[in-house]
Amino acid sequence: MARRLSSVSLVLSFVLVALQGAAAQSYPTHPIRIIVLSAAGGPLDVICRAVAEKISVELKQPVVVESRTGAGGNLAADFVSKSAPDGYTLLFTLSTTLTVNPYLYKDLSFNLKPITVVNYSTQTLFVHPSLPVNNVSEFVAWAKKTGPVLYAHGGNGTSSHLVMEYFRLLAGFETSPVPYRGAASMVADFIAGQFKVSFGSTSGLLPLATAGKIRALAVSTAQRSPLAPDVPTIAESGYPGFELTTDFVLLAPGGTPDEIVSLLEREVRQAVSPAEFRDRFAKQDIWIVASTAAEAASRIKAGSALWADVVVRTGMKGE
Secondary structure, three states, X not given: OHHXXXXXXXXXXXXXXXXXXXXXXXXXXXXXXXXXXXXXXXXXXXXXXXXXXXXXXXXXXXXXXXXOOOHHHHHHHHHHHOOOOOOOEEEEEXXXXXHOHHHHOOOOOOOEEEEEEEXXXXXXXXXXXXXXXXXXXXXXXXXXXXXXXXXXXXXXOOHHHHHHHHHHHHHOXXXXXXXXXXXXXXXXXXXXXXXXXXXXXXXXXXXXXXXXXXXXXEEOOOOOOOOOOOOOEOHHHOOOOOOOOEEEEXXXXXXXXXXXXXXXXXXXXXXOOOHHHHXXXXXXXXXXXXXXXXXXXXXXXXXXXXXXXXXXXXXXXXX
8 A cells, every 4th residue: 555655655756746837938928027126217126127028028028127116125025935836926035035035024934946047236334524534544543433424225125225234343443323205305414424334335426426515435335336436345445255135036936847047047148248238237336236036046045144144242122
């Protein structure tokens, strides 16, 4: 009897694998939906729509982009995580949804499968021009002498929050974070001198630095940004090895067949490979990565280890 049940189980396993393989070979047969963690016009939305437009041509199916914001990306991630693992509902989000949120919020359990890191963006350390500092060394000395540094960020767990908290742990000074819900009000208060320091989007705030309204001290990447070649990196400013970027990652529900993931990975990487596509987005501080699924998983794993430590040491909480 046991032998008969074992044989039946083996047959069913072969049937299941065969069905999955057949589904992958015929995929896609109807429109694909990508849930994006961004309001229309935001960086995530812009790059996602550009990629969706290109892969829809190759896949010969519409690829629809749907915005779902709120709860730091948790709502969108939960929705896709619980969707059918058939390749028709995907998630395009910041990697922090997986590397940071599980440590900021209780009872999060996303079952998601990496397809590719499409791109990354950068952060730059900016200060108000009234601050008597012109480089990172002077800033750190000032910060240690001043006491808790009042700085603004875009909300708990956002890139501007995370990078500053990581940097202050590394450099050894204290901070007093002020979260903002809107970029416009944060920028206005920064220019007015309501706070003196912030990490922010390189492309978003650099024009203000060029105009002399704020000052750029250093970028968070390993190499200088082509958008600001005269601005040094934090690594070359006394903190070797410092490198933080914000990854934009495409994910599928856990359990999605490897064949479908491989197909999507290949199509996305092909879509973003042309030089004109890369150059177009580089001007917006969107730097194409086009990783493999394995590389994406590795980056997420490394990010999780890093941010778990930072969240614990800073006592950071979700909003």
